[in-house]
Amino acid sequence: MSAPLPPAQQIRLRENQLFLVVTIVVGVLAGLSAVLFSVAIEQTSHRFFGIAPSPARLLLVPPLVSIATGILLATVFPDVRGSGVPQTEAAYHLAGGVIPSRVPFGKFVTGVLCIGSGHSMGREGPSVQIGAGLASTIGRWLRLPPRRVRDLVPVGAAGALAAAFNTPVAAVLFALEEIIGDMNASLIGSTVVASVAAVIVERSILGNEPLFHVPTYHLVHPAELLAYAVLGVLGGVVSLIFCKGLLALRAAFQKLPKRTKVFQPAFGGVIIGLTLVYVPAVMGVGYEYVDQALNGGLVLQTMALLAVVKLGATIVSYSSGNAGGIFAPSLYIGAMAGGVVGTVVHRVAPFPTGDPGAYALVGMGTLFAGIIRAPMTSVFMIFEITQDYQILVPLMVANLLSFVISKRFQPTPVYHALLHQDHIHLPSPGAQAPAGKTARHVMHADVRFIPPEISVGAAWEIARAHDAPAYLVGTQARLAGTITRNRLAEAAEHGDPAAPVTSLLERVAAHAHPDHPLDVVFERFAESGGVLPIVSRTEATRVEGVVTLDAIMRFVDRRATGTTAGSVAGRPAS
Amino acid sequence: MVSWPTVPRFLHRELIQIAVLALVAVAAFFVTRAVAANNRGMTLRDAAEWYRRGQQQLAQGRVDEAIASFRRATVKNRGYRVYTLALARALMRKGDAAAATAALLALRETDPEDAEVNLELARLAVARHDRADALRYYHNALYAPWAPEAAEARRRVRVELVKFLLAQNETSRAVSELIALSSDLPDETAAHVEVGRLLLQASDARHAADQFARALRIDPHDADALAGAGEAAFRLGDYQAARSFLRTVPAGRAEIDELREIASLVLSRDPLGNRVAGGERRRRLEADLAHARERLRDCLAPSAPQEAAALQQESEDFAAQLETPAGRDAETIDAGVDLIDRIERAVAIRCSPAPMDRALLIIARRHGSDER
Numbered sequence A: 001m002s003a004p005l006p007p008a009q010q011i012r013l014r015e016n017q018l019f020l021v022v023t024i025v026v027g028v029l030a031g032l033s034a035v036l037f038s039v040a041i042e043q044t045s046h047r048f049f050g051i052a053p054s055p056a057r058l059l060l061v062p063p064l065v066s067i068a069t070g071i072l073l074a075t076v077f078p079d080v081r082g083s084g085v086p087q088t089e090a091a092y093h094l095a096g097g098v099i100p101s102r103v104p105f106g107k108f109v110t111g112v113l114c115i116g117s118g119h120s121m122g123r124e125g126p127s128v129q130i131g132a133g134l135a136s137t138i139g140r141w142l143r144l145p146p147r148r149v150r151d152l153v154p155v156g157a158a159g160a161l162a163a164a165f166n167t168p169v170a171a172v173l174f175a176l177e178e179i180i181g182d183m184n185a186s187l188i189g190s191t192v193v194a195s196v197a198a199v200i201v202e203r204s205i206l207g208n209e210p211l212f213h214v215p216t217y218h219l220v221h222p223a224e225l226l227a228y229a230v231l232g233v234l235g236g237v238v239s240l241i242f243c244k245g246l247l248a249l250r251a252a253f254q255k256l257p258k259r260t261k262v263f264q265p266a267f268g269g270v271i272i273g274l275t276l277v278y279v280p281a282v283m284g285v286g287y288e289y290v291d292q293a294l295n296g297g298l299v300l301q302t303m304a305l306l307a308v309v310k311l312g313a314t315i316v317s318y319s320s321g322n323a324g325g326i327f328a329p330s331l332y333i334g335a336m337a338g339g340v341v342g343t344v345v346h347r348v349a350p351f352p353t354g355d356p357g358a359y360a361l362v363g364m365g366t367l368f369a370g371i372i373r374a375p376m377t378s379v380f381m382i383f384e385i386t387q388d389y390q391i392l393v394p395l396m397v398a399n400l401l402s403f404v405i406s407k408r409f410q411p412t413p414v415y416h417a418l419l420h421q422d423h424i425h426l427p428s429p430g431a432q433a434p435a436g437k438t439a440r441h442v443m444h445a446d447v448r449f450i451p452p453e454i455s456v457g458a459a460w461e462i463a464r465a466h467d468a469p470a471y472l473v474g475t476q477a478r479l480a481g482t483i484t485r486n487r488l489a490e491a492a493e494h495g496d497p498a499a500p501v502t503s504l505l506e507r508v509a510a511h512a513h514p515d516h517p518l519d520v521v522f523e524r525f526a527e528s529g530g531v532l533p534i535v536s537r538t539e540a541t542r543v544e545g546v547v548t549l550d551a552i553m554r555f556v557d558r559r560a561t562g563t564t565a566g567s568v569a570g571r572p573a574s
Numbered sequence B: 001m002v003s004w005p006t007v008p009r010f011l012h013r014e015l016i017q018i019a020v021l022a023l024v025a026v027a028a029f030f031v032t033r034a035v036a037a038n039n040r041g042m043t044l045r046d047a048a049e050w051y052r053r054g055q056q057q058l059a060q061g062r063v064d065e066a067i068a069s070f071r072r073a074t075v076k077n078r079g080y081r082v083y084t085l086a087l088a089r090a091l092m093r094k095g096d097a098a099a100a101t102a103a104l105l106a107l108r109e110t111d112p113e114d115a116e117v118n119l120e121l122a123r124l125a126v127a128r129h130d131r132a133d134a135l136r137y138y139h140n141a142l143y144a145p146w147a148p149e150a151a152e153a154r155r156r157v158r159v160e161l162v163k164f165l166l167a168q169n170e171t172s173r174a175v176s177e178l179i180a181l182s183s184d185l186p187d188e189t190a191a192h193v194e195v196g197r198l199l200l201q202a203s204d205a206r207h208a209a210d211q212f213a214r215a216l217r218i219d220p221h222d223a224d225a226l227a228g229a230g231e232a233a234f235r236l237g238d239y240q241a242a243r244s245f246l247r248t249v250p251a252g253r254a255e256i257d258e259l260r261e262i263a264s265l266v267l268s269r270d271p272l273g274n275r276v277a278g279g280e281r282r283r284r285l286e287a288d289l290a291h292a293r294e295r296l297r298d299c300l301a302p303s304a305p306q307e308a309a310a311l312q313q314e315s316e317d318f319a320a321q322l323e324t325p326a327g328r329d330a331e332t333i334d335a336g337v338d339l340i341d342r343i344e345r346a347v348a349i350r351c352s353p354a355p356m357d358r359a360l361l362i363i364a365r366r367h368g369s370d371e372r
Helices: A007-049 A056-076 A085-094 A102-116 A126-141 A146-165 A166-180 A189-206 A225-255 A264-278 A286-293 A300-319 A327-348 A356-371 A373-384 A390-407 A412-421 A454-465 A485-494 A519-526 A549-561 B010-060 B061-077 B079-093 B097-110 B115-126 B131-142 B148-167 B169-182 B189-201 B205-218 B223-235 B239-247 B256-267 B278-303 B305-322 B328-350 B355-366
Strands: A469-472 A479-484 A529-536 A543-548
Touching: A007 A056, A007 A126, A007 A189, A007 A469, A007 B010, A056 A264, A056 A529, A056 B061, A085 A126, A085 A146, A085 A166, A085 A373, A102 B010, A102 B189, A126 A146, A126 A327, A146 A166, A146 A373, A166 A189, A166 A356, A166 A373, A189 B010, A189 B115, A225 A300, A225 A356, A225 A390, A225 B205, A264 A300, A286 A327, A286 A356, A286 B061, A300 A327, A300 B355, A356 A390, A356 B061, A373 A390, A390 B355, A454 A485, A469 A485, A469 A543, A479 A485, A519 A549, B010 B061, B010 B079, B061 B079, B061 B131, B061 B328, B079 B097, B079 B115, B079 B328, B097 B115, B097 B256, B115 B131, B115 B148, B131 B148, B148 B169, B169 B189, B189 B205, B189 B223, B189 B239, B205 B223, B223 B239, B223 B256, B239 B256, B256 B355, B278 B305, B278 B328, B278 B355, B305 B328, B328 B355
Parallel strands: none
Antiparallel strands: A469 A479, A529 A543
């Protein structure tokens, strides 16, 4: 007879058991929410457009509905614009898994309206945010420990994605690869449970149908791998165009005055309305046309047109601040681009080739790998969507090339880049060193700033009083930039001392976050010109401290003498 | 006695909350299922509407638009064979055999024994001259499970297969299929006549005669059955019966009129016919020889003068022999029939044979001129 467990272990065991039950419930609810979201989009689209909409409807519905969603997004649900995946990642990494309860509801409503009114966006990203939001809300309602609330976020995301795509394995991989950022995460068991629960629910309601019906494709000739490699390169290039275009247009929208924010979705709606009049096939999620491309139902010119127009329409819909994802558009554009390559290869290749549908299938994964940058997820997703093993090798070849090209020319993944535009910086897996010393241990928290509104001469007076190689300009809440002592001296003595100090500002290229390990801090300090701002991850313009050479020397001193960090806190940095 | 550890209060509360969540999940499940069912109904109605539009467009000759409509119908109601079949047929009509085949093969994956799908695949195989695939799909279609009320449709498939086999000159396989088909025919004149005709095409006059006889038992006055019976009897060498059947067929069908004339000539001009008196035999032989010599002069002499001259000389010698007392001998009559046969064969090579020529050839064959 084994001895009873110590009380602490029994409590932990019971907590684990309860967490397992919560995981199952979260999986079920996330799956149901994804199914309901998908169905609601279809119903809404049908209500708005009917079976064969007139040009007037196509023109007017997107902007008119976007006026309503613009108001909702600007006033009631400001945190549900766009995909939802980056916000979910930010909530997991930076907010302890706390997603406000209004988020899943708001995402559902605005997502249904935006996608249902014809915006060229996907439903999977929003489903992820809805599932994660539900999970977080449930965790907090149950008053689970904070780490458990945080753990539920990827669990809910996996459940929702599994149900949205009917792809349980890919959903687990996505949660690990994208949301958590660690394929070896300890949450793999929970995400699997939630994913399975969600898929069981989804299949019991919608049936066990793959998302797309695809004939069995296989590699007809070994030389075809070259053609798939070409597709991989093209996929990488198209992914780059998509990411760069999306980020550039979104940045342009963000530069507009704040008061225009409420109208930006409607502006996007006007563009989409005009587009739909001429190319209605890019409306909404668009899986119907993906299915046709996969089954050889579209001709070369149509696929080329749809690939280009869908790319542009998705960039406009997303950048203008509507609620919807980029999963589905990436699959759509990939299918069309793949179909184009497949048709051309089929016509000109001197060796026997597969049907264009096979290339459309691989193209889907290629764009997914290039845009979303989750290579494992992309391979398994295509496999699960189609349930076709034969296409795996070409798929991996094309995905790898697309991923490499995309990563080479757009080092920051698109979801992270979108967060950067919102001044949120997620920790990279390598940058986290919870057990070691971090920037927090070496930085000075008491930072002196040069006010941005003063002149060069006045700034120089401050600098002369505080010797440092460089200075921060701005306020603690909003860092405007940095300026070196030499440049300031040069401007004060030989330039116009009455000029505003902001005219000398240098962009804050080098910065670090409080949780960055020391090796990263030292590396970035070397690039900084003598003063390295330590900024918040959730608001990258908010300064939490500063690292200077003096601070580093004092840190080394402390380590040598064994004194604590707090003993020198409060010294002005610059 | 086991003492429970002190459990944090949140764990007790959580149990109740989880029970509430479970109830919420169950309720949400049924709500979602109801909404999804409603959505499914809407999607199916949309699919039906696209199918209807596709049919209309097809009827108006707008094949490309019809294909687009059928495609939308098939996407909205995947796996529904009616829509996929309509799509495949529209694609076939457009001439896009590859796409039609792909659509049908996808459908066949879900139900390999679908008769209509196999039949369409067989037709596509016929179009691309793929004999093996055509036979495979025709047989798959034939041996698929058919509803009792679809017996006629199944017979049509077998008829189509027979026609394909006949076009491939595979007469013995065609006859096998026809015999199988004949055991499954309804009591309808047209059905027996059709099978009889196909049997005639497959050179199985005996079974064809049976089918026509069965047709005539149902409707003794059916012109097609009478014509078929006459032709079958003709091919079987029963010229008496052939003439009898063909006489009752209304005039105006050239091939029947010709057969009837030939049958009558065979019966009336045969010097070796049964129960024909000696004088009559000689008279018939003289008349037949006169016709043959006329054809020799008009047809053979201009194109093959040497051969014509030799046969002319032989016929003159034989005519002289007929004037002698030996002219009544059975051997002389046989020799005469043989000579006429050789003349007619030479003529038939160079000129299209008239009914009389064909009758004379038949008379010779009837009495074994080849053996002689």
